[in-house]
Structure formats: structure tokens, C-alpha cells
Amino acid sequence: MGGAVPRQRESSRDRVIMHVDMDAFFVGVELLTRPELVGRQVVVAGSGPRSVVLSASYEARALGVGSAMPTTKARQLAPHAVYIDPSHGQYRKYSQKIMEILGSVTDQLEQVSVDEAFLDVTGAIRRLGPPVGIARDIRRRITEETGLVASIGISSNKFLAKMASTGSKPDGLWLVPGSMAEQFLAPLPVRKLWGVGEKTARILHDAGFDTVGAVQEAPYSLLQRRLGKAAGAHLYELCRGIDERPVVTERVEKSMGAEHTFSYDTDDVREIKSALLQLSHDVARRIRAAERRAYGVAIKVRDENFHTVSRARALEQGATTGREVYEAAARLFDDLGPLPCRIRLVGVRAERFDAHDAGRQLSLWDQASEDTFVHEAEWGQAESTMDLIWAKFGPSGLRPATLLEGTISPRYERKQEKVDGSRTSDGQESEEGPSRQ
Numbered sequence: 001m002g003g004a005v006p007r008q009r010e011s012s013r014d015r016v017i018m019h020v021d022m023d024a025f026f027v028g029v030e031l032l033t034r035p036e037l038v039g040r041q042v043v044v045a046g047s048g049p050r051s052v053v054l055s056a057s058y059e060a061r062a063l064g065v066g067s068a069m070p071t072t073k074a075r076q077l078a079p080h081a082v083y084i085d086p087s088h089g090q091y092r093k094y095s096q097k098i099m100e101i102l103g104s105v106t107d108q109l110e111q112v113s114v115d116e117a118f119l120d121v122t123g124a125i126r127r128l129g130p131p132v133g134i135a136r137d138i139r140r141r142i143t144e145e146t147g148l149v150a151s152i153g154i155s156s157n158k159f160l161a162k163m164a165s166t167g168s169k170p171d172g173l174w175l176v177p178g179s180m181a182e183q184f185l186a187p188l189p190v191r192k193l194w195g196v197g198e199k200t201a202r203i204l205h206d207a208g209f210d211t212v213g214a215v216q217e218a219p220y221s222l223l224q225r226r227l228g229k230a231a232g233a234h235l236y237e238l239c240r241g242i243d244e245r246p247v248v249t250e251r252v253e254k255s256m257g258a259e260h261t262f263s264y265d266t267d268d269v270r271e272i273k274s275a276l277l278q279l280s281h282d283v284a285r286r287i288r289a290a291e292r293r294a295y296g297v298a299i300k301v302r303d304e305n306f307h308t309v310s311r312a313r314a315l316e317q318g319a320t321t322g323r324e325v326y327e328a329a330a331r332l333f334d335d336l337g338p339l340p341c342r343i344r345l346v347g348v349r350a351e352r353f354d355a356h357d358a359g360r361q362l363s364l365w366d367q368a369s370e371d372t373f374v375h376e377a378e379w380g381q382a383e384s385t386m387d388l389i390w391a392k393f394g395p396s397g398l399r400p401a402t403l404l405e406g407t408i409s410p411r412y413e414r415k416q417e418k419v420d421g422s423r424t425s426d427g428q429e430s431e432e433g434p435s436r437q
């Protein structure tokens with residue numbers, strides 16, 4: 001009726017999965033700059049009337065304060081706690097450091113949230129030794145390099161690893177062998193199972209099942225009758241520690257490129273730059289979609305004799321907008337000098353990625369002119385809006401005016417003059433289209 005009773009696949013018993021989860025992450029980051037608050041009730045929460053708790057120290061948790069609780073309720077429960085406004089930029093910075101440490105252990109890494117990740121270390125064991133040693137090393141490195149504390153659960157799948165890390169907190173490390181799954185889970189209240197919601201827990205409670213052990217005794221068909229076919233089957237698996245989901249690694253592209261072959265070989269610099277501009281926007285859209293920032297831009301130019309040159313330059317500030325990518329691409333193109341013959345193809349590539357929100361330093365340009373930085377932000381926002389429209393209506397929905405006209409916009413040129421006064425001639429040159437013949 002309800003299908004075959006689920007069983008753990010033999011092949012998945014031998015996997016070694018870790019769940020790394022920072023302890024009270026936001027609070028931990030705040031305490032780095034406020035060591036006098038260590039050991040006290042600390043709550044990171046918004047201060048608005050409808051704001052909620054983002055993180056609470058274990059001392060505040062002891063009073064019942066928890067994540068997602070309205071701040072007003074937290075203040076009733078813990079009136080003497082120290083309430084701190086979240087500083088998201090800092091959390092992202094530390095999150096990135098932590099993920100870098102985890103990424104150095106294995107590329108089989110699935111980041112689940114800002115402070116949590118699964119690692120499939122099955123393949124890393126031969127290189128790095130037994131899993132407990134790997135986990136100890138990860139915990140030590142995170143604390144040494146960030147001052148923060150991570151708890152780690154190790155088991156044969158994601159569900160068990162997550163249950164193990166939760167059980168080990170705070171400042172813990174717990175290995176649950178896959179063969180021990182049922183014993184490990186049996187004493188837990190049903191609602192503690194990762195993936196079991198309140199509604200399911202209530203139905204089970206009403207049916208007389210309060211512990212996972214009790215559910216383990218229940219026949220498969222009974223669970224399906226009580227909870228529905230899918231939810232019943234799912235719970236049957238969970239309470240036995242069966243979970244076949246793989247660690248899904250985000251394949252981070254090393255570079256993102258786009259090329260354009262002209263319908264006729266051309267030596268019209270305006271046409272070539274127009275293509276570079278279009279390609280720059282295409283590439284920038286992908287950079288933003290991947291939430292990256294490119295610290296390098298390269299161009300490729302192939303002439304009518306199939307002779308190809310590539311040039312690359314590093315960007316001091318990461319690029320996310322088509323304008324920034326184009327600025328670098330156009331300069332690389334200009335630096336090639338006069339065209340010896342007609343051009344068949346051009347390409348633009350962005351490379352050397354970093355996470356999008358990695359603390360962006362103001363360059364000397366920006367410090368000299370705040371106006372420029374605002375301009376920058378506006379551009380980013382304008383292009384993000386374009387991404388939304390693009391996603392909805394496709395490429396024909398919206399393009400920068402420059403692309404429609406096939407010329408370089410005066411606004412762009414002004415900006416280039418402003419940010420780099422020593423090269424005002426560039427601006428002039430591009431606007432008119434330099435003669436290269």
C-alpha cells in the first residue's frame with residue numbers, strides 16, 4: 001500500500017559527513033570586540049517594534065530567549081540582558097573566513113547558512129587521517145584564526161551529522177557511527193528531529209509517540225496512516241537515521257566569459273567597443289547572479305587571420321557591474337594599440353572571484369571623491385534592477401541605452417574622467433572613437 005519499507009542503502013553507510021555549526025555565531029562575533037560581556041546574557045536583536053532575536057548567548061538562552069523570538073518578548077524574559085544591534089558586515093566577514101578554512105579541508109562543502117556547513121570528508125580521510133582528528137583540527141583552526149567557537153557533528157549522513165552537532169553544543173564534537181543511529185536517536189523527543197515540524201510532533205504526541213524510540217517501534221503503515229504517505233515514509237526514515245541526500249557542493253566557476261563574433265570582420269573601433277560593452281554587461285550579470293565580485297578582467301581579440309591576443313588586468317576593487325567590467329576591458333583594448341587588421345571576434349572574461357560582500361575597501365579614488373562612490377553604488381543598484389527585469393522578460397526587456405545606440409555614453413566618459421584625471425584623453429578618445437588605421 002504505502003510502498004516498500006525504506007532501508008539505508010549499503011553504499012551510503014560508509015560516507016563520512018560533518019556538520020560544522022558556529023555556537024551563537026552573531027553573539028560570538030559581537031563578543032570579540034566586547035570581551036567584558038563574555039559569560040553574560042547577551043542578545044543580538046533588531047531594536048524596531050517588530051524586530052526579532054537573531055542570536056542569544058547561552059546565558060540568555062537559559063532564560064528561554066531564542067532565535068526568531070520577538071525582541072519585546074525577549075526583553076520580558078531577559079530584562080537585564082545586554083541587547084546589541086546586528087552588524088551584518090562583520091558576520092559576513094567572519095563567515096567567509098570560516099568557509100575558507102572549511103574549504104581548505106575539502107571542496108566537498110555545502111554551506112547551509114552564514115555559520116553552518118556540511119562537509120563530505122569521505123575522500124579526505126586518506127589524506128588527513130581519521131575524522132575526529134580532522135574535526136578537532138577544524139575547531140582549533142577556527143578558534144585560532146577567528147576567536148570563535150564551532151561545534152561539529154560527524155556521522156554517515158547529513159541528518160545524523162546535524163543531529164550530532166546540535167547534541168554536542170556548545171563547544172562540542174560528537175561522532176555518531178551510522179551503525180549506532182537508532183540508539184543515538186531513540187531517547188530524543190520527536191520534536192527534536194531535524195525536519196520534524198510542530199504539526200507532525202503534535203500529531204505524534206496525540207497518538208502517544210513522544211520519543212523517537214517510540215516512533216521506531218511503530219509500523220510503517222501506521223505512520224503513513226497518521227501522517228500521510230510521504231510524511232509517514234519520511235519520518236520512518238528519519239527516526240532510523242536514514243538520509244540519502246548528498247552534500248551539494250556549489251561549483252564555483254573560476255572565470256566567466258562571453259564572446260562575440262562579428263557578422264563581418266571589422267576595424268570600426270566604435271563597433272568593437274560596443275560589443276565589448278555588451279559582453280561586459282553579460283558577464284557582470286553572471287557575476288551578480290553568482291553573488292561574486294571579480295578582481296580580474298581579461299579580453300580576447302581575434303583578427304581576420306585567426307591570430308588571437310589575450311590581455312588581462314587586475315582590479316583593485318572587485319567588479320560587479322557591467323560598467324566596471326567594461327572600463328577594464330576598454331582600457332585593455334586601448335592598450336593593444338592601433339589595429340593591424342580587421343577583427344573577427346572579441347571576448348570578455350571576468351576572473352579572480354571573491355564573495356560579493358567581502359568588505360570592499362574604499363580606494364584612493366573614492367576617498368578623494370565620495371561622490372564617485374555614491375555613483376558607484378547607484379550603478380550597482382541600477383544593474384541589479386536590470387537583473388530582475390532580465391530574469392522576468394529576457395534579454396530584450398531592458399538594455400543600457402548605450403547598447404541600443406551602439407555608442408559609448410557621455411555619462412560613462414564623465415565618470416572615467418572623474419575617477420582618473422590623469423587619463424582624460426581616454427575619455428575623449430572613446431567618445432569619438434579613436435582612429436586606429
Ligand SMILES: [Mg+2]
Binds near residue numbers: 021022023025
Ligand atoms: Mg549556529
